[in-house]
Amino acid sequence: MTTYLVKDDLMAPEVIADPHAYYRALRETDPVHWNERWKGWVLTGYKEVVDVLRDAENFSSDRMGYLASELTQEEQESIAPIFHVLKYWMVFRDPPEHTVLRMLLNKLFTPVAIERYRPMVRKIVQKTLDKVVASGKMELIRDFAYEVPMTVILELIGAPDLDRDKIKEWSEAIGVFFFIKADEPRRREIACEGINSMVEYIKPLIEHRRENPGIDLISLLISAEEAGQINYNDVIATCVLLVFGGHETTMNLIANGTLALMEHPEQWEKLRNDPKLLKKGVEELLRYDGSVKSTVRWAKADVMVGGKQIKKGERLLVSLSGANRDPLQFDSPDDLDVTRDPNLHVAFAHGIHVCLGASLARMEVEEAFAGLINRISCPVLEEESYLNYYPSVVHRALKNLPIRFDQIK
């Protein structure tokens, strides 16, 4: 393990395969660690992570602003489409602009508002399972975990008929910029193409809604634009962000959660015997192996974190997975316990940027597991297959999860 620390290689194959072991070693030796290779701080202790996430006064999320300051004018122009859209993403903005967007959208994503979609999600889950359970095997991500969140987010923005294959392709292209294949030399061009295509695809939808307002999310954004609260760039960027952020993370959590339960069949049985545990169970799956491993902040001033002096302008990799396994916050943190309570994990982050889609994701994942535990036995990994994760510092994303199971009649 010490060799990793020396190498400071966050993308080393061992770290991608088992980030928890790496971040545990880091937390035990140096919870606020200067990573020379990444040229930033890596935070792995719960207290430090939470302190930073809850302190938007001292820590900025202005990713595009900091990126611009590192690039020449020419470099910036070469990725203009990325800047034009991503600088309006609420997740990369600081107050007060962030606050306006967040307060506006939050109303559509509250726990109560989201309950409205539960019957629809339940139906999608059943329909998707109908197609695969009889065969006794499936590739869980392609055959199940992908369908549910993608269908739901399109329904939510009021565009159920959009072409999913295209959206998936463009989302992956945008993802290349941030998360995946940091070693891909054309990653910026690929992301520009993805963004441009998605924007061109969404624009007519916005215009259609301007003429024919409904109760959907796009209509809400347009009325806020017309009232002068936000501008057209905010409308487009928010649509892209929701489509992009609304499916992959949830899909990955369903996959990571299934795998966690496969490795702890007694926990699967607990959920099966008492489905009321599903709410707590989903919180535990988020804590145990959430789909977003980390996020980034920039210090807006000289500030102390966990006894270390952070200087203005320095960046911090905030490890959500590291914090979620901190024994100072969680008893037996490496055990999966679907009855864990309280469970104040950081899988959706904390503070002002706490995931807007958290209630939606929770409900979708609850329904996904309610469906699975009812219809199939605790699965096992398909013979001769092995686990392979996308090389990403941010996402905990399996490439596929081929499973076998018995259908429950």
Add this chain to the structure above:
Amino acid sequence: MGNIKVTVNHNRCVGSQLCMHFLPDVFDLDGNGQAIVCGLDDTDVTTLVQTAEQCPQCAIKVEDESTGEVLFPPAELGM
């Protein structure tokens, strides 16, 4: 109004600051970046419930102390 009680569960609050933005006179931040109730003034119950609804964590509980009725969160949410 004197019978309404509002509490924040610190085992749930993630410090989103949403409650403070919606009702700055009622909610404030403590030293850990979590919400606390600083006073209800004359805020009407409907407004309190609507604000509690905005909490992504269902950390805010609104009760009628005289009847013991929980006005938020509703039982259906299973919180």
